Each structure stands twice: as structure tokens, then as C-alpha cells.
Amino acid sequence: MPLSSEDRPSTFPVGGGQLERGYHHLFVSDTAITELIHELGLGDQLAWLESKVGLYHDGRIWDFATPLDLLRFKPLSLWQRFRVGLWTLRLQRIADYGRFEDITAKDWLSQHMGRKAYEVLFEPLLRGKFGDHYDQVSMTWLWGKVRLRVASRGKAMQKERLGYPMGSFGEVIEVLADRIGAQGGDVHTSARVSRVLIENDRATGLEIQLGREAEPECRDYDAILATTPSYVFTQLVPPMPDEYQELLTGVSYLSAVLLILELDRPLTDKYWINIADVDMPFVGIIEHTNMIDKSLYGGSHVIYISNYPDRNSDLYHMEPGDLLELFVPHLRKLNPDFDRSWVQNIHHHRVDGAQPIISRNYSQRIPSHQTPVRGLYLANTTQIFPEDRGTNYSIRMGRQVAQMVMDEAG
Template identity: 30%
Template sequence: MDVVVVGGGATGLAAAYLLRQNGVDVTVLEASSQPGGLLSTFEVGEGARLEYFYHHFFTHDAEINWLLGELGLEDKAIFRPTTMGMMRDGEIYPFDGPGDVLTFGAMSVPARLRFGMSAAMLTYLPGFEDDEETPALEWFRRWAGKEATETIWEPMMDVKFGDAAGQIPIAWMAGRLRQRARSRDGTEEKLGYLKGSLQVLVDRLVEVLREEGVEVRCDAPVEQLIRSDGRVVGVETPEEVMEADAVLSTIPTPILSGLVEEIDDGYASSLRDIEYMGAICTILSMEESLSPVYWLNVADPGYSFGGVIEQTHLIPLEEYGGRHLAYLSRYVRHDHPLWSKDNEALLSQQLGELERLFGRDVKPLLNDHWIFRGRFAAPITGLKFSEKIPSYDTPIPGLYMAAMPHVYPDERSTNNSIRIAAAAVEAMGLDSGFVPEGTSLASSYG
């Protein structure tokens, strides 16, 4: 059996590995100049590498821990305790557990109690992960109350989904909270990372694939699907036509829609109905840390970023030549003014916002900066989103797909990319039972 995997990101590479374990002949086609997709990295100095977009994994992520073992990378995994904070009314509050909620001075005591109770309900009571009809913010107003919703949940949801925040179901929020709760031991949360960055995983996976006879080709965008007798029998790139018994697409659904439009317009339309948020990450290399916490949520209005994630509170700064590294993150639609804003103008704006946020001028601390944009960073998982999630086995014979919508109601992650890759391989009639299934809710639909 010959399979072409379209897309060399985490899902595509994991699927290629699983297909090869089934004895399948595999070719991976990646449009960009390097494999990895959202795991792609760049050099921050002295050979150290960092992801364009922040990454970590959890202690309970069975799939990625399994793959690291398969590739002989167990000794590269690092699990460290991390901290979370909430910036509200110009003050940083610790936000790591129930005790911090009770002392969260930006809300009244009754609001703190209702916030804690409602968060515990979503995290531990069954059923909420299946409720796709109740908007999360509506549910929070009812159970957490107006004060807690306006102080915490509305700013957080706005940063993640913009003007679609009011349509995100409570199922998504329940999945998100449960994912984080499983990584905690009491109030301490440990997060995982790889020594040398996730580039180590990508490089080793590509190396093993090639050793096992899998072709991984970069700069090879698929321009057309080839059909015969109504079945997909290959793909066309700018260089050649490749025949295959099946094609597995792991590219974003809006891009796949363009490839299938002339074959099945109705299916293409259903793929276009899935909207995505883009991500903007500004990465700062500095002489000093910005705050004492790893993940700082910015709940105050008027900022172009919603999170300050300090990588060097997860991985020691010695790994980066003594530099302090921080991400400023924001999700936006592609028509948002920030999406097309000039990089230098955006940096100037954000440095001014950081001065307002922390009460000090950070420009003298800055060594370097980088700004990255990811067009298809996260699908907008609106009400009844499961009804929009396409099947792994598409209506076009010979064509299969696995993409970010399949991660719902969980959150996108490298671990969940492996999980949905396994589900796609199973949909192709092959064995993926050797991949352990963790507690993730990903691949529940499709």
C-alpha cells in the first residue's frame, strides 16, 4: 500500500510513523522549506533554538511520552513546576490553586467563592464536556456571577476568540480546565519540554522515518488531487505527479477545501465553514525577567497581547546563553488590525504596553526580538461544533484527513496531534492500537 501524507507538521509526521509501523510505503509532502509546522523553531543565539509559538506538554500526555520512548528521546524530556498569574487592575496575583482564588483581591469575597465553585464544577463534574449548546460566558454569568465573569472569564475568552467569544460552548471550557487539572499535583503544576526544544523531536522523527524508507520532501506543495474512476489516486506537485493508493491530508481545512472544490463543492463548502483564529507571538530576548511567573494572563483591557509567557521560568536561562525569553501572545481574526500591523509598529506599541503593565521601561532590557504569525492557529469552536467536524474518512474515495478541528473539545497540542494521527490511521483500516490512549478528549468526534 502506498500513501501520500500531505503536510509535514506534527500530525503528518506522526501519521507517517504509524503508517510505516503498518508496513505502508509513505511519502510526506511539506509545502514549506522545513518540516515541523507549528513546531518550527529558530535560533535565539549560541545554537539554542526556540519555537515560533510557545509549547509545552503535560505529565499525563500518554501519546507524546510513548512517541518519545519509541524514538529514544525519554532522557530529553524535562518536567518542571511552573506558576501562573493573573494581571488585573495593574497588579499581578498568583493564580495556581484554590488558595490563590480566595486571596484574589481584584474581586469581592463572594465573587471569589462563586468563581472557585463554578471552576470546580466544570473540572470535576461529568457532563459539561458534552454540552455544546450552552455558551460558556452565559453559563459563567449564571454560576460564577457577573463580577467574576467580567473580571476574569470575559477578558480571557476575548483574547482567545475575539468577537466569537460569546459563541464558544461550555464543552470547550470544560475540556480546557480538565486538561490543566490533570497536570497538577495539589496546587503544583508540572509542564514538560524537551532539552534542546521540540526541534529535537522533529529532527529525530524525520531521521527515523527516512531510515525506515519514508520519503519526507519539503518545498513540495500539493497543487491538485489526481483522480481515476472517481477515486483519489495521487497528487500533483510543481515537480511531478505522484501515484498512491490513498492520500491523507493533515493540512488546515481551509487549504484542503481548495484542493477538493472541483471534486466535491459541498464538501469543500463544509470545510470552509470552519473558521480559524490566527496567532501573533512576539518573542523578546532581555537582560532581566518581566515578572515572577511562567504564565501571566493579562485580564486588563487595552493590550495587544493577552498572555506573557516567560520561557525562562520553564527552562533555565543558562540554556539560552543567559538570556531571558518571553512570548507576548494574542489570537486574532485575519481581518483584525493587529494581523496586518507592521512589525516595528507592533513592537513599539507592545513595549509601551509593557511599560504600562509593569511600571518600568523595558526597552533598555531588550537584546533582540522576533515576531511570528500563524494564520491557522486554532479553529473557532462555536456552538454545536462537533457537527462541523469532518470525518477522518472523507466523502471522496481514497482521501482521508486529520486536522486541528479533530482535537475538540480538548486544546491543540503536540500530544493531541499524535492522538488524531492515530485516529486517522485507524479510519484507514490500519492498526493504531499500539499507541496508548491517555486521558485527552481529542479525537472524540470525526
Template identity: 30%
Template sequence: MSNEMKIAILGGGITGLTAAYCLVKKNYQVTIFEKEKVLGGLAVGFKSNDWNWYLERAYHHLFANDYDILNFAKEIGFDKIFFRSPQTASLFNDKTILPLDTPFDLLKFPYLNIIDKLRAGIMITFLKLSPFLSIYEKQTSKKFLKKTMGKNVWNILWQQLFRGKYGDYAEIILASFIWARIKKRTKALGYVEGGFQTFINFIEEQLKSLKVEMLKGYEVGEIKKQGDKFIINNTLYDVVISTLPTPILIKVFQQILPKNYLQKLSKIEYLHALTLILETDKPILNKTYWLNISTSKIPIMGIVQHTNFIDKKNYGNKHISYLGWYLKRENKLMKMKKEELIKFVEPHLRILNS
């Protein structure tokens, strides 16, 4: 029996697609609006002519405890997710790459004394086992880590990671971030056979069979109200669900949301993700999948050597790497063309390979 309630979902990423599936299974009439010509959002993939698998525009993997998406995949009958345990590491002092995956790695770490190692190990274990505590929202990560692990551990292990990830905001990030980061991480990482785009395509086919309307290449400029309903594309909807980034949400809902709420949203400051994808004959990193850059001398936040996780045979036997940054809009890197960005990073990549 069909439910007469009509629901609009703004954004066709995995969150929007999942919401559509759950709602249509409850017999609601669902329409997805996606401004791009393909669904998938940040997980969308592309494929070169000699590749067998899709590659995500921004690096993606799953953790073994990502139960929501794993259970959703199981529910819709998608069985192409697999897990591996690639090496992750950090770069120190320009060119020293050290794994920090296990307690044994921490014990071997040469830049901390035994007391620092014990304090760091005990607190990492505590955070891994700890439920969320209110104290994590009452102090910054810097203050919390210096207090619990010591100043030396903060300076060597954490400080540059926070600066690389958050820039000018590094010292005001709450301790809830570091709790969530450590709590969530698992050694085993998941990926999708064929790339995440195959998962997105599978979901899209499921939604088609369930009669979900998917309007791709349609950007919603503004939503208006008519009584207790919402007008989009000259159609009335009872409910609107937004998965849009907050700055875009503010523009779209300008005529609907209370001004004081819009003002609160507008005060949220954002960093922009910049990703450079490299296809090379030789790997940038020999064994490491994920490399955190823990030195200010190399102006890259991190390097993800995708083909140290997924076999290069799926990408024409080429090595695939992601270089990533989180930046303010006005940062010079945000204005560079890809050729300029490659020229900028090339000398630093040569150091890693020397």
C-alpha cells in the same frame, strides 16, 4: 513483509510525523509532503548563534496528561522530556499581577467576595473532575459561567480573557471550551531538552531508518483522482491523510471532496495567531511564566516569559518572551512589520516593569 498500499500524508508537523510512524510500522508505504524546508509545523524551532537550545517559533509546552505524545516519545525511545511547575498568573487593573494556580490563590484574590470565590472554586473543581457532558455543547461559555459562578466572576475572571482570545466571537464560544481548558490543564508543564526541534529531529531520523519518504519544500497545489486512487506529483496513492489547516485543505481537495462538504468547511471562521518573540537583557516578568491579560487597557492577549520556565543560560543568558494575539486577518496588527509591533507594545511593557 511490505504492504503494497501507498499512503500520502500532507503536512510534516508532529501529527503527520506520528501518523507516518504508526503506518510504516504496519508496513505501509508512506510519503510525507511538507511545504516548508524543515519538518515540525508549529513546533519547529530556530537557534541563534550564541544559543545552546532551539526555540519554538510559537510557544510550546506539554501538560502532564498529554499521554498520547508522552507515550509516543516513550515508544520511539526519546527520553529528553522533563517537567517543571512554573508560575502562571493574570494581570488585573493595569499592573496588578496575581497568581491563580491554587485554591489558596483564589481565596486570597482581592477582587471577589467570599461567596464568589466559593462558587468559582466549586465549579472549577467540578469541571476538573467532570467527564464531557452534552450540556457543555448546548450553551455558551458566557451563559454557563454566569449561571454557575455568578455574573461578578464572569466579569472579573473570564470576560476579558474570552475577548482577548476570541474577539468578536467571545460571546458565542460553547461551554465545551471552558470544560476542556480546565479539564486539561496541569500545574506541571513539560518541555524538551534542547527544544522541541530536537524531538522533531529524533522522529525524522526514526522515519528515515524506516524508509519513509519525506518531501520537504514541496507544496501540494491540487490533488486529482484516477479511479479509486489519488494523483500527487504524478504518483498514484491509495490513501491521502491531511493535517492541513482547513482553508488550505479546501483548495487542495477542490476536485475531490463533495461540494456540500466543501461549502460547510468554507463557512468555518478563523482567527490568526500572531506571535512576537523578544530577546532582552532584563525580563519583562520577574517570576511569572504565563501571564493572562485580564484588562482591556493593555492590548496584548498574553505574555509567556519563556526563560522563567527554561534557564536563560540556554539562550546566551538573554531573557526570551513571547507576546501573543489571536486576530482577524484584517486587524491592523497583522499588517505591521516587527519594528512597528515592537513600538506598539513598548509603552505597555514599560507599565508592567514600572
């Protein structure tokens, strides 16, 4: 699928290196992408590094990487901490997510871990990731998150390890595109599809613009696999039969807004800080250079300030300078010495369709890859379940659907 150059989740230059527009790392459980990286000959570039995770609550950053850190988390009573720990352990052992399908994370967590633990630890995180939709999110989503995070811990030391291709995820994509080219394929990275051409219920081609200044042209194809968000897909095709159309329009997405700062010194000593404070205007701080050496970025300390707002929210539309002004007083809560003069450069990226909202009984509302139009397939993040969307699962799904296309082509 061709990508538009404007909003593809790739990289941009920083201090002589390449940085992802939205922070990216891999979990140990991400085997599909890890195998692909090795297959592309980039295995020696893939580093597995210890991540330092923190939680900001009530004016301080708490270490939050290991079970011991939970036991030391004083805002909850000892009994409450024990209860959270016990249920977290239990969640890791549950392989069948069926029991979580019909209940929201809010209700399940309040019932099992207790109201206070839900309010202190989980509600700010759910609000941060899903905004006003926080109370609709299915427990299945949270179960998947807990299992993933735990799979990334080394058993003996119980510390999480995360993977990062040291040449950036952009290099992985570039080498993949080169390999496709070497085998006779064409990859167009600045192309915009405006229409899927359909004749007699069969997809026959695309109306496509191969570059910003290029005139739209029609091209014939034997099979078409769309990987756009569902709300984009519906604009490229005529209305589908009711049942399928409802699945496409029934899912809502949140965007991601990233303000990326290059600082002349570190902000904190953590790689990842979850913000459990509804008064803060961001949900996470990812201090990339607390995991990846700053020498890759000309010595800059790189932090991502992350949010997942609705596309009609003020925050989505704010200019980078205004976002920084809004954030500065709150960055001081994380480090009281922080000063605006530490900021050497600002970058700003928006990712539309960043996160589908996974609500109750989601498994019954997933569109099939094979659409009602013959020769037309769909593979996007709404079809990743019960895991949360991630590069690993897109690659796994891409392989599955490619096989499906070949099988059906005979």
C-alpha cells in the same frame, strides 16, 4: 504530510539553542506525545517543571496557579471567589460534556459563577483568545481547558507541572523524521502541495513542489492524508459533495501572532501571564526562561507576546518594529522599570489557521476523516474535540487515521 518550510510550527535558532516559533509545552495529561517522545529515545530529555502562572488585572499581576491564589484574588468579593472555586471543582468532576454543547461559555459562566466573575476573569480571556467571536465560544471548550489545567497539578501541592523536551520540540520532530527515514519513508519538509489528483472519485496522487525553486510535478500515491487547515484543503481539491463541503467551509480559524523578545534581564517572575484587561494589545505573556534555563539560549531572557487575531485584522499585518512600539508602554505596566534598551533581539512569527473557533453544538459539525473521495483522508485541528487542539491530540489522531488507512487498504 510534507510541511512548508515557511510556516511550519517548528523552531528557530536563539543564542545557540532552538526555540519554538510559538511557545509549546505539555500537560501531564498529554500521554500520546509523552509516549512518542519515550519511544523515540528522548525520554530523558523531557523535563516536568513547575509553572508559575499569573493574571494581570487592574494594574497588577496576581498569582494564579493554585486554589489558594483564587481565594486571595481581591478584585472579586469573598463570595464571588468561593463561587468560582466551587464551580471550578465541579467542572473538573464532570466527565460528560454533553450538557455544555448547547450553551456558550459566556452564558454558562455568567449564570453559574456570576456576572462579575465572568466579566473580570473570563471575558477578557475569551476575547483575547477568540477576539470578536468571544461570545460564540461553546462552554465545552472551556470545560476542556479547566480539566486539562487541573490534570497538570500534582495532587499534594496543587501546583501545575508542565513538560518540555529540553532539546526543543524541533528535536522531537527531527528524530521522528530520521526514524521514518531509517524505515524506508521519505519526509520532505519544504514541499508545497498545489493539488490532489483525483480520477473516478478516487485520489490517485499529488501535484507537488518539492522545494521552493523546484518545478511542480505530479506523483502517484495509494492513499493521501491531508493535515492542512480545512480552508487550505478546499483549495487543493475540487468541491466536495454539499454536506461535506459545508463542514469544511463552516468553521472559522483565528491566526496567532507572536512577537518574541530576547531581553538582557527578566521582565517578570512568571512563566505565563494571562492578560485580563481589554485595553492591553496582547492576550498573554509567556516568559519561557522563567521555566527553561536561559543558558540554553546564550543567557537571553526570552518572552513571547501572544495574540490570536483574525487574518484580516491590522494586528496580523503589522511589522515587528511597529508591534514592539505598540507593546512597549503596556510592558511597562507589567514591570515599570522595563526599558526598550533591554531588548537585544526581536523575532516575529505568524501561524495561520492557529485556532478553530469552537462554537455551540460543534460535535455535529466535525467532518469525518474519510472524505467523500476514496483514498483521501483529512486529519486537522477542527477534528479534535472535545479537547482543545494540541500536539498530543494531533499525534493521537494521526495514529487513529493511519490505522484507518491501513484497514481500508486491506
